[in-house]
Amino acid sequence: MGYKASFKVWRGDDKDGGLHDFLVEVNEGEVVLDIIHRLQATQAPDLAVRWNCKAGKCGSCSAEINGRPRLLCMTRMSTFTEDETITVTPMRTFPVIKDLVTDVSFNYQKAREIPSFAPPPGVQPGDYRMQQVDVERSQEFRKCIECFLCQNTCHVVRDHEENKQNFAGPRFLMRVAELEMHPLDAEDRVSAAQEAHGLGMCNITKCCTEVCPEHIKITDNALIPLKERVADRKYDPLFAVASLFRRKR
Amino acid sequence: MTEIERHNYDVVVIGAGGAGLRAAIEAREQGKRTAIICKSLFGKAHTVMAEGGIAAAMGNVNSGDNWQVHFRDTMRGGKFLNNWRMAELHAKEAPERVWELETYGALFDRTKDGRISQRNFGGHEYPRLAHVGDRTGLELIRTLQQKIVSLQQEDYKATGDYEANIKVFQELTITELVKAGDRIAGAFGYWRESGRFVVFETPAVVLATGGIGKSFKVTSNSWEYTGDGHALALRAGAALINMEFIQFHPTGMVWPPSVKGILVTESVRGDGGVLRNSEGKRFMFEYIPDVFKEKYATTEEEGDRWYTDPDNNRRPPELLPRDEVARSINSEVKAGRGTPHGGVFLDVSTRLPAEEIKRRLPSMHHQFKELADVDITAEPMEVGPTCHYVMGGIEVDPDTGQSAVPGLFAAGECSGGMHGSNRLGGNSLSDLLVFGRRAGLGAAGYVDSLTGPRPLVTEAQVSQASKDALAPFEGSGENPYTIHTELQQVMNDLVGIIRTGEEMKLALKKLDELRQRANHIAVEGHRQFNPGWHLAIDLRNMLWISECVARAALERTESRGGHTRDDFPGMDAGWRSTLLVCTTSDEGIDVRRQDQIPLRADLLDLFEKDELGKYFVSEELSAHRAEGTA
Ligand SMILES: Cc1cc2nc3c(=O)[nH]c(=O)nc-3n(C[C@H](O)[C@H](O)[C@H](O)COP(=O)(O)OP(=O)(O)OC[C@H]3O[C@@H](n4cnc5c(N)ncnc54)[C@H](O)[C@@H]3O)c2cc1C
Ligand code: SF4
Ligand code: SF4
Ligand code: FES
Numbered sequence: 001m002g003y004k005a006s007f008k009v010w011r012g013d014d015k016d017g018g019l020h021d022f023l024v025e026v027n028e029g030e031v032v033l034d035i036i037h038r039l040q041a042t043q044a045p046d047l048a049v050r051w052n053c054k055a056g057k058c059g060s061c062s063a064e065i066n067g068r069p070r071l072l073c074m075t076r077m078s079t080f081t082e083d084e085t086i087t088v089t090p091m092r093t094f095p096v097i098k099d100l101v102t103d104v105s106f107n108y109q110k111a112r113e114i115p116s117f118a119p120p121p122g123v124q125p126g127d128y129r130m131q132q133v134d135v136e137r138s139q140e141f142r143k144c145i146e147c148f149l150c151q152n153t154c155h156v157v158r159d160h161e162e163n164k165q166n167f168a169g170p171r172f173l174m175r176v177a178e179l180e181m182h183p184l185d186a187e188d189r190v191s192a193a194q195e196a197h198g199l200g201m202c203n204i205t206k207c208c209t210e211v212c213p214e215h216i217k218i219t220d221n222a223l224i225p226l227k228e229r230v231a232d233r234k235y236d237p238l239f240a241v242a243s244l245f246r247r248k249r
Numbered sequence: 250m251t252e253i254e255r256h257n258y259d260v261v262v263i264g265a266g267g268a269g270l271r272a273a274i275e276a277r278e279q280g281k282r283t284a285i286i287c288k289s290l291f292g293k294a295h296t297v298m299a300e301g302g303i304a305a306a307m308g309n310v311n312s313g314d315n316w317q318v319h320f321r322d323t324m325r326g327g328k329f330l331n332n333w334r335m336a337e338l339h340a341k342e343a344p345e346r347v348w349e350l351e352t353y354g355a356l357f358d359r360t361k362d363g364r365i366s367q368r369n370f371g372g373h374e375y376p377r378l379a380h381v382g383d384r385t386g387l388e389l390i391r392t393l394q395q396k397i398v399s400l401q402q403e404d405y406k407a408t409g410d411y412e413a414n415i416k417v418f419q420e421l422t423i424t425e426l427v428k429a430g431d432r433i434a435g436a437f438g439y440w441r442e443s444g445r446f447v448v449f450e451t452p453a454v455v456l457a458t459g460g461i462g463k464s465f466k467v468t469s470n471s472w473e474y475t476g477d478g479h480a481l482a483l484r485a486g487a488a489l490i491n492m493e494f495i496q497f498h499p500t501g502m503v504w505p506p507s508v509k510g511i512l513v514t515e516s517v518r519g520d521g522g523v524l525r526n527s528e529g530k531r532f533m534f535e536y537i538p539d540v541f542k543e544k545y546a547t548t549e550e551e552g553d554r555w556y557t558d559p560d561n562n563r564r565p566p567e568l569l570p571r572d573e574v575a576r577s578i579n580s581e582v583k584a585g586r587g588t589p590h591g592g593v594f595l596d597v598s599t600r601l602p603a604e605e606i607k608r609r610l611p612s613m614h615h616q617f618k619e620l621a622d623v624d625i626t627a628e629p630m631e632v633g634p635t636c637h638y639v640m641g642g643i644e645v646d647p648d649t650g651q652s653a654v655p656g657l658f659a660a661g662e663c664s665g666g667m668h669g670s671n672r673l674g675g676n677s678l679s680d681l682l683v684f685g686r687r688a689g690l691g692a693a694g695y696v697d698s699l700t701g702p703r704p705l706v707t708e709a710q711v712s713q714a715s716k717d718a719l720a721p722f723e724g725s726g727e728n729p730y731t732i733h734t735e736l737q738q739v740m741n742d743l744v745g746i747i748r749t750g751e752e753m754k755l756a757l758k759k760l761d762e763l764r765q766r767a768n769h770i771a772v773e774g775h776r777q778f779n780p781g782w783h784l785a786i787d788l789r790n791m792l793w794i795s796e797c798v799a800r801a802a803l804e805r806t807e808s809r810g811g812h813t814r815d816d817f818p819g820m821d822a823g824w825r826s827t828l829l830v831c832t833t834s835d836e837g838i839d840v841r842r843q844d845q846i847p848l849r850a851d852l853l854d855l856f857e858k859d860e861l862g863k864y865f866v867s868e869e870l871s872a873h874r875a876e877g878t879a
């Protein structure tokens with residue numbers, strides 16, 4: 001049943017800020033986002049937090065709970081003991097706007113740098129034919145809710161501002177893989193992955209996979225296969241010619 | 250005073266859900282400089298939460314399907330109160346809109362022969378819903394989002410600027426539409442992040458702001474659903490129709506309390522899930538209404554056979570339209586046959602193998618496991634009705650999406666008419682695409698038709714709008730959260746799933762009191778990302794719209810679709826041809842009656858006269874083919 005929990009919530013803006021202590025009621029079945037909402041309603045009406053669906057579907061409520069990147073709406077209070085102090089801080093890799101809200105525009109920039117789906121020439125709408133087994137690979141990546149927790153976690157950009165320019169991050173490298181594996185996409189994406197989007201900087205630590213709330217196997221199913229395609233091409237001088245004739249799988 | 254940020258566009262689309270994005274794509278493809286504005290981040294609109302699928306009569310799974318069958322199902326679902334022209338356009342154009350998504354890169358689940366797979370859903374005669382597991386809305390919104398990015402990439406190649414012709418203004422709330430004379434001149438709003446004001450000058454606004462569910466306590470809707478577009482249109486002089494019709498989805502989560510209302514997709518039932526009361530009985534067999542008697546199985550055996558042999562069996566009553574199922578669940582719980590937490594059981598675990606459940610319903614599996622400690626492959630869920638969708642909305646011209654105000658267009662959930670008194674599952678996502686595109690075209694056409702200088706937004710209008718927006722900082726009364734909670738309780742208890750005249754009169758009195766109190770709301774802090782202030786502004790819209798709902802519901806003395814009166818339990822054919830229309834005047838909100846345009850003869854002929862006789866008064870049927878020859 002109900003008890004009072006100790007919370008430390010980071011409050012502040014782009015200039016300064018720090019952890020604030022709160023003692024707040026917790027009821028059965030609640031998630032951390034419920035507690036943040038209770039703080040807004042009772043103690044801190046201007047506490048800033050993003051959320052929409054409250055069901056792990058929209059990817060708005062990303063933050064760090066006791067230092068771990070998580071969705072606030074999918075972190076149940078029952079995973080903590082009653083005497084544990086729970087610390088909630090904004091995602092670290094992105095600039096803070098206010099309290100738990102960060103500036104995630106980096107991700108929208110990266111999204112724009114990935115060339116879009118290229119429809120197969122000559123195939124009319126309604127005539128697309130694909131087998132379930134062939135779409136499933138890309139479908140796994142399209143489960144992504146763009147919470148950007150993987151982007152926040154990847155050590156290539158976490159605490160390395162200087163790498164942001166040349167590295168698309170796991171979410172958008174996965175987007176390249178998704179299009180590359182799309183049965184009907186008409187574009188070749190392999191060399192750009194390496195050169196323009198920074199696939200080479202990924203050293204397959206799998207930290208991105210660990211935090212993904214959608215349990216997408218980002219590293220194993222997207223990044224490593226993409227790296228393999230890059231490698232194939234590098235060591236095969238005939239590939240450039242062959243690929244002109246190759247039909248996409 | 251500091252300079253206010255100003256932008257100039259040909260078309261401004263308010264809303265970045267399915268309807269808004271599709272409208273914006275169309276306006277941009279018609280060569281119009283287009284802005285998209287949304288309260289959340291780009292890609293997070295409510296559409297992302299849609300689960301089950303998008304209805305389109307492609308006939309991929311059952312070749313018997315076509316637009317006429319879809320049209321009939323839609324009209325039946327809406328109890329023939331639908332705007333038939335909208336239902337016709339929707340049924341005809343939905344397949345093209347779905348196929349078009351594939352050309353934008355969407356990846357739907359497939360049939361064996363490689364086409365888009367389609368699933369069963371309540372009220373749809375054939376398997377009709379294109380889907381991606383149970384995350385169809387995510388696919389839809391991401392696909393449209395990525396299409397917009399691809400248009401921006403084209404513009405970048407041509408001009409060096411991604412945002413030359415289409416730009417997304419995210420986390421920006423519009424608080425006021427501005428008119429010059431009788432037509433649209435622009436829109437006024439604030440950046441949520443900084444609290445700074447912005448003015449958009451534009452001759453054409455497309456409203457695509459979604460629904461109103463946040464006025465109710467138990468709802469599947471997010472914080473964004475505060476009826477902003479409804480209220481903006483109303484204040485700008487447009488009319489709202491059908492506001493009494495609210496869809497309570499039969500299956501929301503009921504436990505634990507913090508997730509009460511969160512949706513359990515209808516696909517659970519479409520894929521074989523059954524409803525049982527605490528006595529273990531499949532109670533829906535008791536609740537098949539007369540108008541649907543011929544279409545639904547009367548025994549469990551027949552219902553079960555239907556999943557594998559739909560041509561020779563009738564469908565199980567779990568798949569009745571939502572209003573019927575929601576009311577039945579409500580009755581079972583009231584009669585004391587509910588579950589420990591006040592719902593009924595929804596069980597798919599005894600119907601499908603665990604692996605199959607995980608494949609077909611992955612996000613439901615995840616949702617119950619993470620939020621309720623329930624493994625749906627091994628045990629039943631507890632479910633009950635939740636406020637889900639508003640059928641009512643801005644009255645528009647079906648073909649162009651234009652409202653009564655020149656330059657003001659609307660599409661998606663904030664528009665009204667298409668779904669009549671009750672929406673079928675899957676018909677919203679298709680509605681967004683069909684009418685989003687049409688509103689985009691309509692707005693572009695309107696801009697082309699204008700001659701002379703564009704209408705201007707005056708300084709006086711801007712300073713008035715700023716003053717209104719800042720008023721909550723001057724207040725000395727209560728905090729907005731308190732008033733919001735009370736509003737939700739009032740709407741839930743008094744204007745909810747089952748209504749009576751007395752209760753709604755009481756609701757109107759309470760709404761009036763809440764409005765007085767809301768005038769004195771006090772918010773703390775400053776303008777930068779301040780949720781208290783944001784809620785104070787949204788609350789005004791919720792109060793307007795709640796009053797429309799309550800007034801219209803009091804006026805309609807019958808029960809139909811998403812409007813159930815305990816004191817007038819029957820459907821009254823006399824009311825079928827009457828719409829209730831809300832507008833504002835100096836006295837407040839007016840509700841008046843308006844005749845429906847009679848159903849076009851060739852569409853009337855798509856039904857048998859016997860069936861129509863259950864809904865229409867006999868004079869209305871004189872144009873039916875069965876009359877002509879006699
Ligand atoms: C859980 C759930 C499941 C569903 N499943 C299905 C399904 O399977 N099939 C189906 O057909 N339908 C389904 N629906 C219904 C359907 O998802 C919605 O009706 C539909 O997505 C609404 O889309 P829209 O484009 O009208 O608005 P939304 O997608 O809600 O977008 C509204 C937009 O308007 C913006 N906005 C609102 N007010 C303002 C303002 N003042 N200023 C600026 N921007 C503003 C918001 O930020 C948002 O971007 C479901 C609904 C829910 C809640
Ligand atoms: S696997 Fe690659 S992308 Fe993922 S966290 Fe490690 S380095 Fe980053
Ligand atoms: S891949 Fe996973 S962690 Fe990364 S943005 Fe998508 S959902 Fe979030
Ligand atoms: S609120 Fe949508 S993922 Fe948490």
